[in-house]
Amino acid sequence: MKITPIPCLSDNYAYLVECEATGANALVDASEAAPVLKALEARGVRKLGAIWSTHHHFDHVGGNEAVASALGVSEIAGHASDKGRIPGQTRFVEEGEESALGAIRVKTLHIPGHTLGAVAYVLTDDTGAPAVFTGDTLFLAGCGRLFEGTPAMMHTSLSKLAALPPDTRVYCGHEYTQSNLRFAAHVEPGNAKVRARAERASELRARGVETVPGTMAEELETNPFLRVRSEEIRRTLGIPQNASDAEALGAIRAAKDAF
Numbered sequence: 640m641k642i643t644p645i646p647c648l649s650d651n652y653a654y655l656v657e658c659e660a661t662g663a664n665a666l667v668d669a670s671e672a673a674p675v676l677k678a679l680e681a682r683g684v685r686k687l688g689a690i691w692s693t694h695h696h697f698d699h700v701g702g703n704e705a706v707a708s709a710l711g712v713s714e715i716a717g718h719a720s721d722k723g724r725i726p727g728q729t730r731f732v733e734e735g736e737e738s739a740l741g742a743i744r745v746k747t748l749h750i751p752g753h754t755l756g757a758v759a760y761v762l763t764d765d766t767g768a769p770a771v772f773t774g775d776t777l778f779l780a781g782c783g784r785l786f787e788g789t790p791a792m793m794h795t796s797l798s799k800l801a802a803l804p805p806d807t808r809v810y811c812g813h814e815y816t817q818s819n820l821r822f823a824a825h826v827e828p829g830n831a832k833v834r835a836r837a838e839r840a841s842e843l844r845a846r847g848v849e850t851v852p853g854t855m856a857e858e859l860e861t862n863p864f865l866r867v868r869s870e871e872i873r874r875t876l877g878i879p880q881n882a883s884d885a886e887a888l889g890a891i892r893a894a895k896d897a898f
């Protein structure tokens with residue numbers, strides 16, 4: 640599979656997914672129409688099979704209808720509970736639902752927390768590592784704000800993502816990696832992997848290159864929201880060592896909101 644990030648708005652990413660074996664294609668998160676249509680035209684893509692929305696926020700679905708009508712899209716997917724909140728939605732997916740994009744196997748995970756209808760799309764084929772589109776739930780080295788869900792929900796959702804194979808490539812909804820790593824270094828100053836990742840991210844951004852994708856292995860090593868049991872993070876933020884994982888996540892999220 641081939642995955643191309645398309646920068647939209649100030650720091651959003653839409654993604655073009657192409658199955659090289661069959662020519663099937665789909666777009667993850669039509670944030671806004673103009674940059675998506677321009678990028679697809681530049682690649683000679685005149686027809687698009689589907690749009691997969693990760694959640695209902697406008698900066699992820701604002702281009703749904705314009706992109707769909709320009710490129711003959713027949714399917715706009717999103718979680719069943721987002722019915723009425725995702726423009727043009729034609730497909731209402733649930734946890735664990737499986738489908739195919741040409742030779743690519745697609746599995747939907749329901750990952751509430753940032754919003755109640757947030758979903759991830761996990762893509763697997765025989766050409767390499769899996770890929771996951773996490774929207775605003777899991778960012779590289781961070782997680783989304785809890786607009787609709789609880790810390791316990793977010794912890795369950797992040798744990799579901801963290802259980803994917805370690806070589807899974809993580810494609811998230813925003814380029815927040817550098818600021819997320821500044822917070823990660825603040826709460827876990829002894830973590831050398833955070834420092835190394837921050838240097839790599841700065842080097843990429845200085846050249847105007849996206850930090851996506853990361854890998855799930857990197858997330859497990861550096862993302863404070865996947866490291867809720869870290870003694871150092873708990874010490875830094877005054878979270879009792881015997882607090883539950885969900886309580887720790889809530890405290891880390893509150894600290895990030897104020898950072």
Ligand SMILES: [Zn+2]
Pocket residue numbers: 694696753775783
């Ligand atoms: Zn969002």
